[in-house]
Amino acid sequence: MSDPQTTPPSPSTPLPPGTAPDEHAMEVRLSKLLIHGRHNNLGRGGAGGHRGLCSNHSTDTLDFRKFQTHSDELNAPSTIFSRALSLDAPAIMQLGVLLLVLTPVARVAFTLIAFLIRRDWMSCAIAAIVLAVLGLGLSGVRVH
């Protein structure tokens, strides 16, 4: 028997009464988005960690007794992507973390599209507000 948590509902699964086929198809796509995002992020974090362990700094001892923020490195998506393309291990790990953060954002965006298709304008407005708040946080704009 398939695992219901790791296996998305099959399109051939009998639908509960009152469920529209397109609604079920949308739910299947949403669940696949989350599952693929999870597997992708797990692999990316593991790849970055493996590369870090194989690097010359694998035996370095990390000292976090005094936490120092890294001001210009690995705090902007553009920097993370460019350094990950050059196979920098911390950047690859940070890319995995960034994509992990973006997975629920993608879910909200996909939900907004689903509400637009269904013409459910109130749910569209709520989803758009949530997406705007998420975008504000990810853009780095500071609200004082």
Place this chain on the structure above:
Amino acid sequence: MQPDRVSLFFRLDSDYPTKAANGTPTKTAYRVHHVPAALVIMLGAGVLGALAGIGSGIVKVFAMDRLMRLPFKVSTTTSNFMIGVTAAASAGVYLHAGQIEPAIAAPYAAGALGGSLIAPACCHTSRRYGCGGSSRSW
């Protein structure tokens, strides 16, 4: 109980998939109550989550289960979804502040994601052998 005006306005009353006694899939309707009070608690849960770096799922599930009178299945799945959105909202701020250390965050995320793969298998195994309260609650 009188229907909540706010839940009526936002059309929050809905149904969730269950199984009938003969095993056929069906839907069970539920009604949402005390939405304004729950919103205040959710606001506090969001602040707590951003400050302490936690998901505040226990606060959200408590609010949805006790205050909004949602079925437990609905409140837990809603909380699971909301934890990701709540964390994403604050994670972006911490990312731009340079306060996410990849050497800590990446193994933590990998472990948590790996655990999320193991837990359903354990739940499925307990359900197959008919042991554990969680196997019957669903």
